[in-house]
Amino acid sequence: MNKNTTESLWWQKGVIYQVYPRSFKDSNGDGIGDLKGVIDKLDYFTTLGIDAIWLSPVYPSPMADFGYDISDMVDIHPMFGNLADFDTLLTKAHQRDIRIILDFVPNHTSDQHPWFIESRSSLDNPKRDWYFWRSAKPDGSMPNNWFSIFGGSAWEFDATTGQYYLHSFLREQPDLNWRNPEVKAAMFDVLRFWLDRGVDGFRLDATHVMMKDANLTDNPLNEARVQGFKPMGGEYDSQLHINDQAHPDIHEIFREIRVLLDSYSAERPRFSVGEIHMPDWKRWASFYGENLDELHMPFNFHFLFAPWNPQALQKVIDSVETSLPEGAWPNFVLGNHDEHRVASRIGQESARIAMMLLLTLRGTPTIYYGDEIGSHDVNIPPELEQDPWGKNVAGIGLGRDPERTPMQWDGSPNAGFSEAGVTTWLPVADDYAQNNVAIELNDPKSMLSLTRRLLLLRRSTPAFYAGSYQTVAHSHDDCLVFIREQNTERWLVALNFNAAEQTLSLPLTGTGKVMLSTELDREDSVDVSAVHLRGHEGCIIKLG
Ligand code: GLC
Numbered sequence: 001m002n003k004n005t006t007e008s009l010w011w012q013k014g015v016i017y018q019v020y021p022r023s024f025k026d027s028n029g030d031g032i033g034d035l036k037g038v039i040d041k042l043d044y045f046t047t048l049g050i051d052a053i054w055l056s057p058v059y060p061s062p063m064a065d066f067g068y069d070i071s072d073m074v075d076i077h078p079m080f081g082n083l084a085d086f087d088t089l090l091t092k093a094h095q096r097d098i099r100i101i102l103d104f105v106p107n108h109t110s111d112q113h114p115w116f117i118e119s120r121s122s123l124d125n126p127k128r129d130w131y132f133w134r135s136a137k138p139d140g141s142m143p144n145n146w147f148s149i150f151g152g153s154a155w156e157f158d159a160t161t162g163q164y165y166l167h168s169f170l171r172e173q174p175d176l177n178w179r180n181p182e183v184k185a186a187m188f189d190v191l192r193f194w195l196d197r198g199v200d201g202f203r204l205d206a207t208h209v210m211m212k213d214a215n216l217t218d219n220p221l222n223e224a225r226v227q228g229f230k231p232m233g234g235e236y237d238s239q240l241h242i243n244d245q246a247h248p249d250i251h252e253i254f255r256e257i258r259v260l261l262d263s264y265s266a267e268r269p270r271f272s273v274g275e276i277h278m279p280d281w282k283r284w285a286s287f288y289g290e291n292l293d294e295l296h297m298p299f300n301f302h303f304l305f306a307p308w309n310p311q312a313l314q315k316v317i318d319s320v321e322t323s324l325p326e327g328a329w330p331n332f333v334l335g336n337h338d339e340h341r342v343a344s345r346i347g348q349e350s351a352r353i354a355m356m357l358l359l360t361l362r363g364t365p366t367i368y369y370g371d372e373i374g375s376h377d378v379n380i381p382p383e384l385e386q387d388p389w390g391k392n393v394a395g396i397g398l399g400r401d402p403e404r405t406p407m408q409w410d411g412s413p414n415a416g417f418s419e420a421g422v423t424t425w426l427p428v429a430d431d432y433a434q435n436n437v438a439i440e441l442n443d444p445k446s447m448l449s450l451t452r453r454l455l456l457l458r459r460s461t462p463a464f465y466a467g468s469y470q471t472v473a474h475s476h477d478d479c480l481v482f483i484r485e486q487n488t489e490r491w492l493v494a495l496n497f498n499a500a501e502q503t504l505s506l507p508l509t510g511t512g513k514v515m516l517s518t519e520l521d522r523e524d525s526v527d528v529s530a531v532h533l534r535g536h537e538g539c540i541i542k543l544g
Helices: 035-040 042-048 083-095 114-121 181-197 250-263 281-286 310-323 342-346 348-360 388-392 437-441 447-460
Strands: 016-019 052-055 099-104 155-158 163-166 201-204 271-274 331-333 364-368 468-471 479-486 489-496 502-505 511-517 525-527 530-533 538-543
Touching: 035 042, 035 083, 042 083, 042 447, 083 099, 083 181, 099 181, 099 271, 181 250, 250 271, 281 310, 310 468, 310 479, 342 348, 348 364, 348 447, 348 479, 348 489, 348 538, 437 447, 447 511, 479 502, 489 530, 525 530, 530 538
Parallel strands: 016 052, 016 364, 052 099, 099 201, 201 271, 331 364
Antiparallel strands: 155 163, 468 479, 479 489, 489 538, 502 530, 511 525, 511 538
16 A cells, blocks of 8 residues: 555556567567557457557667667667557557556666766776776686676676676676766656656566676675575575675665655656565565655565465565565566566466466555466477576576577467568477367366456455455365455455365454465355365455
8 A cells, every 4th residue: 555645556556568569469570579569458458458568679689688778768779660669569558558667777788888888998988987998806816706687797808999898788788877966867867768658667687786896896605505586596695695785875876766755746656666685574675665665666586486385475475564664565576588487387287376376465466468378388398598688597497588588479380479471580399289278268277267257356356456465274284275355355365275175264253255276166154164265266255
């Protein structure tokens, strides 16, 4: 609930849907999705019942990191269309009451961005300090010991001036120096450009690396082998990322971004969600701001990395509830363009209860495109591999192509993503003829039908979009049970993670009505002191 009003704001009440534009819908037959494709599919978003689209980058880019290496932050890549197409998307989305959230990439530009081309041209170029340039140490070694997240040293030698520049990701993605006021001013101009055009908010990319130690001090060794969310490769995990990540000065930048967003919010609330990989709950929660004056939400990635069992998930939910500052709004994520598909991580049989969990918890859910039809990772043969991370740090499953394959719209060649005969940028899943939007829309028991029913129920039920959350104690290790409540309405959510059926004894009395089962085949009255669930079944029960 917003601090100052009793009304939920759109980003609290609503559900965000991430579109990875390269893979959503190709309107011009080049095998790559584009903005016209997204416009063509606007009715789908309404049919589905989501409230906001987060668009991964569509700016001009050499595509070394598929758009996260931007060479012009205030234009659209011709591959995706142009600014007029973007304006059309915005207008038409708004007509349907759908918000547009853009990906803002503050940490770096492309090495082809005019700022960097200038910066690298000479030691005394006025933009030299816009990036991090350092000489080798006297012994000839790198300026410091930092590693790139995408493998290898974070420093790249540039022969023009004989110095190294810093890149937290690819060498084609030089880091911007946010301590330089001109950089900050230029980046705020970028935000203003899109806010003036009417966007509803931003997903802020890689904000955990945006502010670093001012002296670029070496990272200490990670002797205790503390690990972040996931293994990142030996070199990267050999250090504690104390000096190259999340310097406390980031809070001030977030506050200034918030002031800017708020200055646009009188007309309609603008919003920020930050990508910030922060396993420590206290630090994660600090990015809402002490006075709730920083990010509207730092993404909560814990479900992506928690073992898929009720105890681990319960711990995540409890940690969210206990670490949130008062008045801060929670959020949950099950998938994105950087992580393997939820259906592949936890198994297709569990994907339905995962969707039910995501859409019934307290807090804003973000759905990754395709998860609503149960899309899974696609195995990409080495010769078709595209992702630079997968190529640089090979062999430990960091490649992100499997979760980025074309959306499966129908059973026609190329799954209706692109015209027949076109070679798509990544291969289409080979089961597309059975698993696609068209088939699932017509199947009342499909994953898509379940997602639509859940979205409809969430949208029409204040207990779900605004109500309180309460865990229900029970004796089954394989189940997760909670109540969502608003005013006099109480809803029970019971999820069975086991393949075997269970009868849950619950500390509740009376009868309830099953309003939705993950199997979409029951609407019976039940005795809520003993709720029976089939294997991998979840139920939403309205308490009397
Ligand atoms: C973020 C993006 C990821 C990208 C990286 C560098 O983590 O989500 O896709 O590769 O930043 O911009």
